[in-house]
Amino acid sequence: MIRMRTIEISVGAFVLAGILCLVFLAFRVSGVGVGDTSGTYMLKARFNDVAGLRVRSKVSLAGVTIGRVAKIGVDSETAEAIVTMEVTDDVKNLPVDTGARIQTEGFLGGRYISIIPGGEDKMLGSGDTITNTQGALVLENLIGDFITKMGSK
Amino acid sequence: MLRYLRLLGQWALDWIGALGRASLVWFWSLAGLPRRGDMTLLLKQVYQIGVLSLIIIILSAFSIGGVLALQGYTQLSKVGAEESVGLGVALVLLRELGPVVTGLLFAGRAGSAVTAEIGLMKATDQLSAMEMMGVDPMHRIVAPRLWAGMICMPLLTVIFNAVAIWGSALVGVDWLGVDAGGFWGGMQDGVERWEDIGKGMVKSGVFGMVISWIAVFQGYDSTPTAEGISVATTKTVVYSSVAVLALDFILTLVMYGEFK
Numbered sequence: 001m002i003r004m005r006t007i008e009i010s011v012g013a014f015v016l017a018g019i020l021c022l023v024f025l026a027f028r029v030s031g032v033g034v035g036d037t038s039g040t041y042m043l044k045a046r047f048n049d050v051a052g053l054r055v056r057s058k059v060s061l062a063g064v065t066i067g068r069v070a071k072i073g074v075d076s077e078t079a080e081a082i083v084t085m086e087v088t089d090d091v092k093n094l095p096v097d098t099g100a101r102i103q104t105e106g107f108l109g110g111r112y113i114s115i116i117p118g119g120e121d122k123m124l125g126s127g128d129t130i131t132n133t134q135g136a137l138v139l140e141n142l143i144g145d146f147i148t149k150m151g152s153k
Numbered sequence: 154m155l156r157y158l159r160l161l162g163q164w165a166l167d168w169i170g171a172l173g174r175a176s177l178v179w180f181w182s183l184a185g186l187p188r189r190g191d192m193t194l195l196l197k198q199v200y201q202i203g204v205l206s207l208i209i210i211i212l213s214a215f216s217i218g219g220v221l222a223l224q225g226y227t228q229l230s231k232v233g234a235e236e237s238v239g240l241g242v243a244l245v246l247l248r249e250l251g252p253v254v255t256g257l258l259f260a261g262r263a264g265s266a267v268t269a270e271i272g273l274m275k276a277t278d279q280l281s282a283m284e285m286m287g288v289d290p291m292h293r294i295v296a297p298r299l300w301a302g303m304i305c306m307p308l309l310t311v312i313f314n315a316v317a318i319w320g321s322a323l324v325g326v327d328w329l330g331v332d333a334g335g336f337w338g339g340m341q342d343g344v345e346r347w348e349d350i351g352k353g354m355v356k357s358g359v360f361g362m363v364i365s366w367i368a369v370f371q372g373y374d375s376t377p378t379a380e381g382i383s384v385a386t387t388k389t390v391v392y393s394s395v396a397v398l399a400l401d402f403i404l405t406l407v408m409y410g411e412f413k
Contacts, residue, residue: 004193007200014204018308021315028337029243029318030344058342065342 040067040086041126045100045113049135050081052111053102059085061115066091069113081135085113095120099132111136175370182296182369194297195304202263202298202365203305207312209262210255214313217254218320221245226329236335240343242321247344247353248409251314253401256360259306260393264368267298268389271372272382280373295369302368306361307354314353352408359400364393 050072059067067087075082087094097118102111118132225238271294274280280290318340325331344350368389375385 004196007196010204011196011199014199014207015308018311021311024315025247025311025318025350026346029247029340030346030350056345 039089041089041092042070043067043085043087043094043124043126043128043130045083045085045130045133046075046078046080047083047100047102047133047135048080049138050083050102050111051136051138052104053083053113053136054110057110058105058112059087059115060112061091061117066115083113092123094118094124096122096124096128097132098124098130099134100130101134102136104137171374174374175366178291178295178370178373179299179366181291182299191297194293195300198297198301199304202267202301203308206259206262206305206309209258210309210313211316213254213258214316215320217250218242218246218317219324221250221317222321222325222329226325226331235329235331236339238325238331239322239336239340242325243318243340243344244349246314246317246321247349249353249401249405251310251317252353252356252360253397255306255310255313255357256364256397256401257394259302259309259361260364260368260390260397263302263305264364264389264393265386267302267365267368268372268375268386269382271295271298271369272375272377272385275373275375276377276379276382278377295373298369299365302365303358303361306364307357310354310357355408356401356404359404360397363396363400367393367396 053069053072055069055072057069058065059069067085069083070086071084073082073084074080094115095118097120099116099118101114101116103114104110105112124130221242222238225241226235229235229237229241271280274290274294280294283290283293322336326333326336371385371389371392375381
C-alpha cells in the first residue's frame with residue numbers, strides 16, 4: 001500500500017504539470033500578436049474585391065503585423081466591400097493618402113492587407129476610411145481576361 | 154417472425170432500462186461527492202486514474218508528435234512550405250488528435266481498470282457488505298472515480314498536447330532542420346487561444362465525463378461472475394471508444410461547423 005503522502009505529492013505534481021503545460025500552450029504555442037483591443041483604433045477601407053480575405057486576417061505595414069481585420073461588410077449602393085481593421089496604437093501616424101492592398105502570403109498562404117503609407121501631412125484618425133486601395137487579384141479573372149483578349153485578336 | 158419482433162422489443166427495453174440506470178448512477182454519484190473528508194478518496198483515484206496514466210500518455214504523445222512532424226515535413230517540403238509543419242501539427246493536435254487519442258488511451262488504460270475493480274467488488278459482495286454497514290457504495294466507490302475521471306482527462310490532454318508539440322519540434326527543428334523561427338512563429342500566428350486550445354479542452358472535458366461514466370456504470374451494472382466482469386470490461390473499452398469518436402464528430406460539427 002502506497003502511503004497517502006506519496007499520493008498527495010504525486011497528484012500535486014500531476015496537477016502542476018498540467019497547469020505548466022497549459023501555460024506553455026497559451027504563451028508559446030498560441031499567438032501573442034495583437035490580441036487585446038485595448039490599444040487599437042479602427043480604420044476602414046473600401047475595396048472592389050476582397051475575395052479570400054477573412055475576419056482576423058492580418059494587416060501589415062512593411063511586412064510587420066500591425067493589426068487584424070475586424071469586420072467585412074458590403075456597401076450595396078456602390079457594390080464595394082467595406083473592411084474594418086483594428087490597428088495598434090503604435091502606428092498612429094498614417095497619412096490620409098495611405099494605400100491599402102490585398103496580397104497573398106506565399107504561394108498557398110492566406111490573404112492579408114498590406115498598408116502603404118502616403119506622403120500627406122494630415123493623418124488618418126480613428127474610423128477614417130482609406131480610399132486608395134487595390135483589391136484582391138483573382139487568378140481566375142486574370143486568366144478569363146487573358147483568354148477573351150486572345151480570342152478577340 | 155413475431156418471435157424476432159419480441160426479441161427486438163426486449164432488447165430495446167433492456168437498453169433503455171440500462172440507460173435509465175446509468176443516468177441514476179451518474180446523478181447520485183455527482184450529487185454524492187461534495188462532503189468533507191472525501192478529499193482522500195478523490196486524491197487516491199486521481200492518483201490511480203491520472204498519475205498512473207501519465208507514462209502511456211507521454212510516450213504516445215511524443216511518438217505521435219514526432220510522426221506528424223515527419224509526415225508533414227515529407228509532404229510540405231515538396232512545395233517548399235516546410236515551415237508550416239509547426240502550425241499544421243499544432244492545429245491537428247489541439248483541435249482533434251489531442252483530445253481523441255488521449256480519450257482512447259484513457260478508456261483503455263483507466264476506464265477498463267475502473268470497470269474491472271468495481272465489477273470485482275460487486276462479484277465478491279463487497280458492495281453489498283458496504284450497504285450492510287450503512288456505507289453508501291455510490292458515494293464511497295462510484296463518485297470518487299467519476300469525479301477523478303472528469304478531473305484527469307483535461308489535465309492529461311493538456312500534457313499530451315504539450316509533449317506532442319515538443320516532440321514535433323524535436324523532430325522537425327532539431328532533426329530535420331526546419332527553421333526554428335518559422336516553426337514557432339507560424340504556430341503562434343495561426344493558433345488561437347479560445348478557438349483552438351479552448352475548444353479542444355471543452356472536448357476533452359466532455360470525453361472525460363462520458364468515459365468515466367461508462368466505466369463506472371459498466372462495473373456497477375456487471376453480472377457478478379468472472380465472465381460478467383470480462384464482458385463489462387470489454388464493453389467499457391468498446392463503448393467509450395465509439396462514444397469518443399462519435400462525440401468528437403458531433404462536437405466538431407457544433408463548435409467549428411459553418412452553420413450556426
